[in-house]
Amino acid sequence: MGxxxxxxxxxxxxxxxxxxxxxxxxxxxxxxxxxxxxGTAAVLHFxxxxxGRVRCKVxxxxxxxxxxxxxxENTEDHVYLSTAARKYGIWWAKPGAGIGHQxxxxxxxxxxxxxxxxxxHTVHMGGMGLYAMGAGGLDVAxxxxxxxxxxxxxxxxxxxxxxxxxxxxxxxxVILEMLRQKTANGGFGKVFExxxxxxxxxxxxxxxxxxxxxxxxxxxxxxxxxxxxxxDYMRRIGRExxxxxxxPDPDAAxxxxxxxxxxxxxxxxxxxxxxxxxxxxxQAEGVKVDQVMVGSCTNGSYTxxxxxxxxxxxxxxxxxxTFFVHPSSRMDLEALAREGLLTExxxxxxxxxxxxxxxxxxxxxxxxxxxxxxxxxxxNFKGRTGQKDDEVESSGCARRARRCRRRSTWPTIRASCPxxxxxxxxxxx
Ligand code: SF4
Numbered sequence: 001m002g003x004x005x006x007x008x009x010x011x012x013x014x015x016x017x018x019x020x021x022x023x024x025x026x027x028x029x030x031x032x033x034x035x036x037x038x039g040t041a042a043v044l045h046f047x048x049x050x051x052g053r054v055r056c057k058v059x060x061x062x063x064x065x066x067x068x069x070x071x072x073e074n075t076e077d078h079v080y081l082s083t084a085a086r087k088y089g090i091w092w093a094k095p096g097a098g099i100g101h102q103x104x105x106x107x108x109x110x111x112x113x114x115x116x117x118x119x120x121h122t123v124h125m126g127g128m129g130l131y132a133m134g135a136g137g138l139d140v141a142x143x144x145x146x147x148x149x150x151x152x153x154x155x156x157x158x159x160x161x162x163x164x165x166x167x168x169x170x171x172x173x174v175i176l177e178m179l180r181q182k183t184a185n186g187g188f189g190k191v192f193e194x195x196x197x198x199x200x201x202x203x204x205x206x207x208x209x210x211x212x213x214x215x216x217x218x219x220x221x222x223x224x225x226x227x228x229x230x231x232d233y234m235r236r237i238g239r240e241x242x243x244x245x246x247x248p249d250p251d252a253a254x255x256x257x258x259x260x261x262x263x264x265x266x267x268x269x270x271x272x273x274x275x276x277x278x279x280x281x282x283q284a285e286g287v288k289v290d291q292v293m294v295g296s297c298t299n300g301s302y303t304x305x306x307x308x309x310x311x312x313x314x315x316x317x318x319x320x321x322t323f324f325v326h327p328s329s330r331m332d333l334e335a336l337a338r339e340g341l342l343t344e345x346x347x348x349x350x351x352x353x354x355x356x357x358x359x360x361x362x363x364x365x366x367x368x369x370x371x372x373x374x375x376x377x378x379x380n381f382k383g384r385t386g387q388k389d390d391e392v393e394s395s396g397c398a399r400r401a402r403r404c405r406r407r408s409t410w411p412t413i414r415a416s417c418p419x420x421x422x423x424x425x426x427x428x429x
Contacts, residue, residue, distance in 0.1 A: 002249020005223055006156045006191045009131040009246070013114045015148035021155045021255055022189075026148030031108060031130070032059035033117035034090075035100050036066050038137050040077050042118045043084045045141035053089040055146030058108055060091040062100030067356035068363060069095065090144075098329025098355040101125070101297040105208060106237055106331055111226030112246040116143045120215045121297050121378065127208030128233075129226030129246040134215065154191045154220040155255035161198030163263030171206035172299060172376065172396030175213040176268040177260065180278035187219030190256075194224045195248060198262045204233035205303040212298045213378050216275040237331075269395040273382040281395065289393075291373040295326025295353070296360040299376035299396065302332035309341035312348035324351035324365055326358045362386030 016026030066074035085092035101124035111129035118140045125132035207224040214222030226246035234243045267281040317323045327333040336342045359365040366386035367373045373392045380392035
């Protein structure tokens, strides 16, 4: 019997223990990601170890959560992180460069590597064939110093995808369907490995969205193989030399398995206030919304925002609605600008914010009490917007944008879809 991709990567990085589900193992970490909230503590821990320069393959520090520097403490953290980065051999991405997961995907992530981040959405990198996990600051500091990361060997779930997404269904709907079936605790102690003919119909950024929100399933991580789709994406962003094939064996064994036909997944929405409170978008038809947001590491990529720009072109945001976007990275923002897509967003009355986590963690656009906010983000837990009585619905970016199918519209959720547009060639993935 062959091996699944999870076992292959873990075996190649095993430092301690035995690869038996539920047993504690220690693995060597190749890539480290930290950010400007939890990362500050991680670097302080690392400094206290007095090891000198970092001893992993690559360590990156991203100023992405407190980009607006709304207090002097934020600015002080950035100064500390940037000077520590220089001293210890850590790459530093200053505020405005984008959200760490997306920047890391674009510049550093190498298929087949292990990655550890002081942030739960580090699992994002699974879309490129990395075994990536979130952890606490002390664990991350130890891994930065070359020490193994210890955790319980997860059970590996084979998710066999067939078919292709229908027009107006998105990658976000795939992971919302997973959440509908498995619930927010359904992934605990598990890795979801996506395989099957359907994966060829998902581009790299769609794979990333699905793995990113594996965090909402409670999964240890999620992974797609690194294949021709991955290679094509890396070629387009000028990193083909970093591409490596990472595939499960054709006869690989798994602890559990499930099937998902992409062709039957309909547009879905997570109602307030949990990502697994998933219903068909038709059930939310008629709900008046006050805010619309597309962004975060889940849905703020070039691919996501291009879809939004194409739909709002020549239309106007409804006067009763605030519509804002947070691009995932400056690279994505620059691509949108070069292709004139930014102009379409601005002309439609969309507030184009900095490439930052921003409103995903309640920095800006805090809704007033009783307001309804529709957001293409990963988490709609109560209070995450900065308003403890918020009502946030979470769904895919295309659905948000389609609310403007008429000129000056989208105060309400519309369940009907406009006719499918011809597919356009995408720059990334
Ligand atoms: S965009 Fe949101 S989910 Fe992603 S890293 Fe930032 S705060 Fe976390």
